[in-house]
Amino acid sequence: MTRRYAIVGLGHRAQLYIDALSGEWADVGEIVAFCDTNRTRMGYHNDRLTAAGREPVPVFHPDRYAEVLAAVDAVVITTVDARHADYVCAALDAGIDVIVEKPLTVDAEGCRRIAAAAERSPARLIVTFNYRYSPRNSAVRRLLADGRIGEVTSVHFEWLLDTIHGADYFRRWHREKANSGGLLVHKSTHHFDLVNWWLGSHPVSVFAQAGLRFYGPAGPAGASAHDSPRPERAHGAPGLGTDPFLLDMTADPRLKALYLDAEHEDGYIRDRDVFSAGIDIDDTMSVLVTYADRTAMTYSLTAYSPWEGYRVALNGTRGRIELEVCERAWTPAHGAIDPSALEQTGGFERLTVQEHWQKAEEVPIVNGAGGHGGGDRLLLDDVFRGPADDPLARQAGYRDGIRSVLTGVAADRSARTGLPVKLSDLI
Numbered sequence: 228m229t230r231r232y233a234i235v236g237l238g239h240r241a242q243l244y245i246d247a248l249s250g251e252w253a254d255v256g257e258i259v260a261f262c263d264t265n266r267t268r269m270g271y272h273n274d275r276l277t278a279a280g281r282e283p284v285p286v287f288h289p290d291r292y293a294e295v296l297a298a299v300d301a302v303v304i305t306t307v308d309a310r311h312a313d314y315v316c317a318a319l320d321a322g323i324d325v326i327v328e329k330p331l332t333v334d335a336e337g338c339r340r341i342a343a344a345a346e347r348s349p350a351r352l353i354v355t356f357n358y359r360y361s362p363r364n365s366a367v368r369r370l371l372a373d374g375r376i377g378e379v380t381s382v383h384f385e386w387l388l389d390t391i392h393g394a395d396y397f398r399r400w401h402r403e404k405a406n407s408g409g410l411l412v413h414k415s416t417h418h419f420d421l422v423n424w425w426l427g428s429h430p431v432s433v434f435a436q437a438g439l440r441f442y443g444p445a446g447p448a449g450a451s452a453h454d455s456p457r458p459e460r461a462h463g464a465p466g467l468g469t470d471p472f473l474l475d476m477t478a479d480p481r482l483k484a485l486y487l488d489a490e491h492e493d494g495y496i497r498d499r500d501v502f503s504a505g506i507d508i509d510d511t512m513s514v515l516v517t518y519a520d521r522t523a524m525t526y527s528l529t530a531y532s533p534w535e536g537y538r539v540a541l542n543g544t545r546g547r548i549e550l551e552v553c554e555r556a557w558t559p560a561h562g563a564i565d566p567s568a569l570e571q572t573g574g575f576e577r578l579t580v581q582e583h584w585q586k587a588e589e590v591p592i593v594n595g596a597g598g599h600g601g602g603d604r605l606l607l608d609d610v611f612r613g614p615a616d617d618p619l620a621r622q623a624g625y626r627d628g629i630r631s632v633l634t635g636v637a638a639d640r641s642a643r644t645g646l647p648v649k650l651s652d653l654i
Contacts, residue, residue: 245275265495371541403507437509442506459503475498512526533558
């Protein structure tokens with residue numbers, strides 16, 4: 228028997244779920260509603276469905292969300308982060324299952340509301356932490372579960388976003404903390420959740436420093452660094468085609484259809500200049516976290532690196548695990564202008580475990596087909612077919628979502644006040 232799904236929020240992330248339910252997972256679910264403020268974006272996804280020989284999906288404005296809930300068994304929420312709590316709570320109160328993109332919400336108040344709704348509702352809530360399903364991250368979990376390094380005592384975690392991916396957060400709605408919670412919430416919740424899951428523990432206190440050091444008007448290419456002003460956006464700007472920080476949406480048919488062709492409806496500008504005014508999120512972050520099991524973590528996020536990837540080391544009472552991942556070895560100057568320029572930029576992953584008195588051992592990582600080394604496919608299987616007997620316990624619920632969000636919220640508060648923050652003081 229197929230379940231009826233609504234997709235709420237029809238930006239680019241929605242495509243993962245639409246393609247899944249109109250493809251490999253069509254035998255267990257069907258999309259019966261699109262819900263978004265923008266009819267052009269909903270029309271884009273319907274055009275893709277009809278081009279593939281499928282029927283278009285009925286479309287609804289959010290003011291008809293109650294009608295949507297009355298017609299479905301579950302909702303998939305991929306809206307702007309700050310809207311998650313409203314849609315999640317309404318669905319749970321209607322007894323409708325929820326699948327929501329990370330972050331679960333953006334602030335402590337949203338966490339309180341969702342926790343209360345989840346506790347009083349018989350419905351299920353899943354947060355889609357796809358990094359848990361990536362084979363390399365799952366391999367770390369297995370090594371820890373096998374006791375290869377004993378009790379974990381400290382974690383060192385560095386994440387690097389390059390001047391393609393990292394810059395993109397400063398072009399779109401994420402640049403405003405009211406929408407995204409900042410990168411310590413929107414992006415770092417992925418990383419905080421990984422550590423919570425690896426350790427089987429939860430954070431209790433956070434201290435952080437953060438700032439806007441590269442993007443914005445005060446950045447090296449901002450208005451303060453040049454006599455001539457920067458453009459407010461890329462489309463129509465004199466430097467489009469030569470400035471590596473200006474995104475040419477016309478070069479990507481998907482971006483053009485979803486955003487440039489849709490902006491007349493709601494005024495949303497997808498290609499803001501990353502050095503323009505109006506940015507209130509940070510691009511340079513350092514965080515110290517203490518966990519309930521006494522593990523200490525040092526974490527950093529940089530959003531303007533020349534290469535993209537991450538390094539994580541876990542020290543334990545019997546040894547050390549190191550994971551190094553390069554997702555893109557370098558970023559060509561035309562990467563934001565010509566998407567094909569990113570195709571041949573290399574990358575690698577390497578996982579080692581070294582027990583005391585032993586040589587380091589490289590652990591093979593077996594990747595599958597599809598995004599995140601096949602992890603996206605495993606996630607979708609869990610979401611739409613239900614979790615199998617998974618010894619790694621990869622499916623995440625609302626408590627996991629809340630713990631990761633509150634780590635980021637605490638880090639942001641600490642960076643603003645200069646004081647450590649206890650998570651128990653937030654919720």
